Amino acid sequence: MTTRTTQPERAEEVLARAKSRAWYVDLWIQLVKTKPLATVGLVIMLFFLIIGIFATWIAPEGINEPNLDRIRTELDETQAADASQPDYGVWHVPGPSWRHPMGLDINGRDFMSLVIHGGRTSVLVGIGTVAFGIFFGAVLGVASAWFGGKFDLFVQRIVDAWLTFPALPVLITLVTILPTTVGFMPLAAWAMTKIIIALGILWTPWNSRIIRSAALVVKESEYVTAARALGANDARIVFGHIMPNVAAPIITLATLSLGGAILYEASLSFLGYGVPPPNPTWGGMLTMSQVTHVFNAPWLAVFPGIAISLVVLGINLLGDGLRDLLDPRLRGQT
Amino acid sequence: MRVYLLRRVLLLVPTLLIASFFVAGIARVMPGDALQAYLGAGRDVSTVLGERELAILKARLGLDDPFAVQYVRFIFGWTDKEGRVLRSGFGDGVWRQLGEFAADPVTDLTFVTNRDGWSVGKEVLWGSTDAGRTWTPQHKTEDTMNAVAAADVDHVWAVGDNGTIFYSEEGGRPTSEGGRRGSSWFEQQPGVTEHLNDVVVLDTETAWVVGNAGAVLATSDGGASWRSQNSGTSEDLQSAAFLDADNGLAVGANGTILRTSDGGASWSAVDSGTSERLLSVAYFGTKAMAVGEGGAVTQSDDAGVSWRVSNVSYVLAGESPGEPVPVGETLRGVGLLSDQRGFAFGDGGLMLETRDGGASWQRLPLIDQDDEPIPERDLEAAWPIVSERSGEYRYFVASSKSFWRWGAVGGNLGESLVGTRTVTEDLSRTLAPTLQLGIMTILLATAVAVPLGILSAVRQDTWMDYTGRTVAIAGLAIPSFWLGTMVILLPAVWFDWSPPLQYIFFFDNPMANLRFFAIPVLVGGLFGSASVMRMTRSMMLEVLRQDYVRTAWSKGLRERVVIYRHALKNALIPVVTIIGMQIPLIVGGLVIIERLFSIPGIGRLLLDAVRLRDYPVIQGINLFFAAAVLLSNLVVDMTYGWLDPRIHYG
Numbered sequence: 001m002t003t004r005t006t007q008p009e010r011a012e013e014v015l016a017r018a019k020s021r022a023w024y025v026d027l028w029i030q031l032v033k034t035k036p037l038a039t040v041g042l043v044i045m046l047f048f049l050i051i052g053i054f055a056t057w058i059a060p061e062g063i064n065e066p067n068l069d070r071i072r073t074e075l076d077e078t079q080a081a082d083a084s085q086p087d088y089g090v091w092h093v094p095g096p097s098w099r100h101p102m103g104l105d106i107n108g109r110d111f112m113s114l115v116i117h118g119g120r121t122s123v124l125v126g127i128g129t130v131a132f133g134i135f136f137g138a139v140l141g142v143a144s145a146w147f148g149g150k151f152d153l154f155v156q157r158i159v160d161a162w163l164t165f166p167a168l169p170v171l172i173t174l175v176t177i178l179p180t181t182v183g184f185m186p187l188a189a190w191a192m193t194k195i196i197i198a199l200g201i202l203w204t205p206w207n208s209r210i211i212r213s214a215a216l217v218v219k220e221s222e223y224v225t226a227a228r229a230l231g232a233n234d235a236r237i238v239f240g241h242i243m244p245n246v247a248a249p250i251i252t253l254a255t256l257s258l259g260g261a262i263l264y265e266a267s268l269s270f271l272g273y274g275v276p277p278p279n280p281t282w283g284g285m286l287t288m289s290q291v292t293h294v295f296n297a298p299w300l301a302v303f304p305g306i307a308i309s310l311v312v313l314g315i316n317l318l319g320d321g322l323r324d325l326l327d328p329r330l331r332g333q334t
Numbered sequence: 335m336r337v338y339l340l341r342r343v344l345l346l347v348p349t350l351l352i353a354s355f356f357v358a359g360i361a362r363v364m365p366g367d368a369l370q371a372y373l374g375a376g377r378d379v380s381t382v383l384g385e386r387e388l389a390i391l392k393a394r395l396g397l398d399d400p401f402a403v404q405y406v407r408f409i410f411g412w413t414d415k416e417g418r419v420l421r422s423g424f425g426d427g428v429w430r431q432l433g434e435f436a437a438d439p440v441t442d443l444t445f446v447t448n449r450d451g452w453s454v455g456k457e458v459l460w461g462s463t464d465a466g467r468t469w470t471p472q473h474k475t476e477d478t479m480n481a482v483a484a485a486d487v488d489h490v491w492a493v494g495d496n497g498t499i500f501y502s503e504e505g506g507r508p509t510s511e512g513g514r515r516g517s518s519w520f521e522q523q524p525g526v527t528e529h530l531n532d533v534v535v536l537d538t539e540t541a542w543v544v545g546n547a548g549a550v551l552a553t554s555d556g557g558a559s560w561r562s563q564n565s566g567t568s569e570d571l572q573s574a575a576f577l578d579a580d581n582g583l584a585v586g587a588n589g590t591i592l593r594t595s596d597g598g599a600s601w602s603a604v605d606s607g608t609s610e611r612l613l614s615v616a617y618f619g620t621k622a623m624a625v626g627e628g629g630a631v632t633q634s635d636d637a638g639v640s641w642r643v644s645n646v647s648y649v650l651a652g653e654s655p656g657e658p659v660p661v662g663e664t665l666r667g668v669g670l671l672s673d674q675r676g677f678a679f680g681d682g683g684l685m686l687e688t689r690d691g692g693a694s695w696q697r698l699p700l701i702d703q704d705d706e707p708i709p710e711r712d713l714e715a716a717w718p719i720v721s722e723r724s725g726e727y728r729y730f731v732a733s734s735k736s737f738w739r740w741g742a743v744g745g746n747l748g749e750s751l752v753g754t755r756t757v758t759e760d761l762s763r764t765l766a767p768t769l770q771l772g773i774m775t776i777l778l779a780t781a782v783a784v785p786l787g788i789l790s791a792v793r794q795d796t797w798m799d800y801t802g803r804t805v806a807i808a809g810l811a812i813p814s815f816w817l818g819t820m821v822i823l824l825p826a827v828w829f830d831w832s833p834p835l836q837y838i839f840f841f842d843n844p845m846a847n848l849r850f851f852a853i854p855v856l857v858g859g860l861f862g863s864a865s866v867m868r869m870t871r872s873m874m875l876e877v878l879r880q881d882y883v884r885t886a887w888s889k890g891l892r893e894r895v896v897i898y899r900h901a902l903k904n905a906l907i908p909v910v911t912i913i914g915m916q917i918p919l920i921v922g923g924l925v926i927i928e929r930l931f932s933i934p935g936i937g938r939l940l941l942d943a944v945r946l947r948d949y950p951v952i953q954g955i956n957l958f959f960a961a962a963v964l965l966s967n968l969v970v971d972m973t974y975g976w977l978d979p980r981i982h983y984g
Contacts, residue, residue: 157352160349161348161351161352161353161356162353162356163918164350164959164960164967165353165356165918166921166922166963167918167919168923168925169937169940169956170922170956172940172941172944173944176947176952177360263811266813266815270813270815270926271925271926283813283815286816286819298827301819301820304816305812305813305816308811308812308813308816309808309811309813309816312811313807313810313811316811320807
């Protein structure tokens with residue numbers, strides 16, 4: 001009590017800080033002010049997030065609305081002469097135009113609508129994975145750091161073992177192990193959930209390790225000791241002090257794993273273990289069977305690839321910027 | 335250094351064990367799908383398979399065991415049996431190996447003439463028409479077969495686990511019905527599911543079968559219908575013998591002996607004088623003899639009404655018989671050739687003969703054609719034939735040897751469900767391209783990324799730095815499958831050229847091999863080099879800010895000296911760690927690269943195995959990848975210590 005009155009300038013400081021914005025609001029303001037590249041990344045990410053989440057309303061056409069009137073097949077002369085031949089001809093699919101900015105796909109569907117809907121799969125899988133992986137990663141990481149001792153040792157050995165598995169083979173295996181259909185969900189939703197579960201299981205140990213090391217630092221910090229000295233119970237220390245202070249690495253981690261999740265979802269779809277057709281996914285649009293139409297319709301292979309690259313690029317830029325702001329020690333790490 | 339190395343290697347063991355635990359779990363969580371692999375796609379397991387078939391299939395795949403058992407078997411191994419059929423020579427004690435039995439133990443064999451015989455074993459019915467010199471597989475069964483018996487050269491029965499009875503009216507010889515070779519064996523329906531242990535055949539119409547839980551079945555119409563007989567016991571019956579259509583004996587667990595004198599219509603238990611499990615019974619005239627576990631022998635001289643246990647000991651056959659040795663081994667079979675002459679056989683290569691009704695026994699030597707005594711082999715079945723020339727008795731024996739079949743620790747990762755190959759064979763077949771691709775990708779990533787990272791750091795905030803960083807961050811964002819697709823397709827569209835898509839082994843044609851790998855390595859290397867480049871740059875930047883670098887500058891040293899001699903060496907240490915961290919990512923990414931460029935590597939193998947739900951292969955690949963990553967991490971750690979003299983191992 002006496003210390004406060006004898007140091008009035010300190011009291012002012014406290015007051016000023018109380019007036020100032022919350023640290024997480026401050027973070028974004030600082031980001032926009034000092035990190036132009038990361039700001040661009042933030043804009044790109046938000047753009048795709050909005051497009052993905054509101055795909056149904058944003059997409060000009062549905063995914064099952066072929067513009068058959070705009071496609072024509074042109075018989076070549078040898079076939080036309082032979083009346084017994086069925087009408088196999090060269091497909092003429094209109095390319096990008098004002099009406100269809102990304103052209104039509106081989107079935108006559110508006111390709112921009114497909115790309116937007118594909119973005120929804122990517123974005124939903126990304127968000128789901130981040131939520132899954134960060135939640136369990138935080139629980140495991142903080143618990144491991146908090147309890148320490150044998151529990152920590154046990155968990156860390158398991159994490160060690162898990163980290164020896166290369167990502168993509170594990171993902172494919174996990175997606176295969178999970179049942180193909182479940183009663184309580186539509187096929188496409190379940191396929192998405194499966195990828196979220198697989199990616200979540202894959203990344204939870206990674207996340208837990210990073211969060212654990214952050215939590216260990218916080219646990220040993222003086223303000224936790226101080227809180228304990230003031231009589232705070234365990235729950236208060238964990239949820240009131242440790243959790244908020246590991247939020248910084250969690251934000252960076254969440255951003256970077258969002259990009260990774262989108263990339264892996266696309267890879268899985270490309271390999272045929274993603275959301276089954278006719279639901280559009282960026283990876284699925286780039287499978288070989290689709291891309292063989294590249295001679296007639298090169299835009300089919302270009303736009304989904306650009307979409308993936310752009311959103312992941314944006315997220316990585318943002319992640320880099322956030323990491324520089326939040327944890328300069330980790331600068332440059334991937 | 336050596337201590338550290340040892341400790342580091344020892345640390346690998348628990349990590350690898352836990353990793354293998356995850357891998358072994360794959361079999362556990364996909365049993366339905368594993369059965370699906372057997373049935374082929376598009377068929378529902380529950381509709382295709384009845385309860386019995388499901389049980390058989392699960393048992394064969396080892397899926398009905400507890401997880402701990404599955405795990406130990408997968409990692410360490412299990413006791414397996416290897417079988418051989420031997421035939422005794424003319425008193426020289428040398429036994430010759432007959433036929434090729436594909437390592438599966440034969441459980442029973444029988445001959446009706448000196449030439450025609452059959453043998454059964456694990457899921458295969460074999461036949462021979464040349465006195466056992468060659469054996470032909472006649473039929474593949476679902477279950478382990480336990481016994482075979484024949485009425486004449488045409489009519490043969492074989493029985494096995496899960497109530498299986500097979501019958502042939504053509505001696506099991508393959509038929510060529512409608513121009514297609516088929517089996518003349520067909521399954522009869524006894525209407526029970528117990529394991530059947532023995533079959534006794536009297537003539538072409540009459541036969542009895544005994545099995546577990548006191549099961550006794552009889553037929554009098556050549557097996558068209560089997561009727562259950564009331565044995566009055568629930569003990570497992572192991573063996574039966576019939577003198578004629580009325581008088582028969584059956585023996586089984588807990589010293590059970592059953593007797594019938596009305597063809598099995600009624601069975602009565604008699605006191606055997608022992609409580610050991612009796613495994614075999616022989617019947618000749620009024621003489622009967624039963625043998626079992628622990629060397630138990632019990633005999634009857636009044637057609638099986640009263641039995642007396644005899645403690646059997648044997649002397650060696652030949653000129654130096656030696657001291658009598660008591661029999662302690664399990665006796666698996668007994669046979670009577672007359673009321674005086676008989677034989678018994680069992681574990682430890684024990685082959686005994688008596689010429690005085692079982693009062694004294696002598697042991698026949700068991701030496702194989704390579705002059706190797708084979709007492710460690712167990713005898714499963716024996717059959718006597720009389721030599722046409724000398725009138726001497728000769729024996730066929732089915733012998734087996736238990737041995738430890740190593741699991742994953744011995745390099746045995748199981749067998750593919752789909753093909754006939756083992757997983758290890760599959761892996762070694764696909765290893766070369768994957769290894770080459772992986773090593774080349776990592777080398778390329780390092781060779782490109784490290785100089786670029788250094789340049790970027792030294793020329794910080796110049797156009798070079800910005801270009802390098804942009805390329806790197808783009809390299810992280812562009813999916814390799816898209817890049818690969820573009821690399822394959824765009825040159826095809828523009829220049830009518832496409833990269834070679836036919837894999838050639840390096841040592842067959844090095845140039846063609848390198849040309850083939852060039853594009854895949856470039857595509858795969860971009861992702862790896864992007865992160866290595868970023869890491870090198872930031873490490874170099876950190877080092878360049880250190881005091882000793884500033885000192886070097888202030889001493890007036892040239893830039894080259896400062897960069898290469900002072901900064902680079904220190905920056906490289908964490909870069910090595912980063913390269914190590916990249917290895918799992920690059921290895922995982924190979925799946926896509928191999929798929930894109932049709933490289934016949936492990937990644938492609940994995941995709942095929944996943945499509946076919948071939949879970950032993952999936953297990954093997956994941957375990958292999960885990961081991962490979964662990965090993966490369968170890969190598970990276972070693973390099974780390976070698977680069978940084980400050981680290982003292984120990």
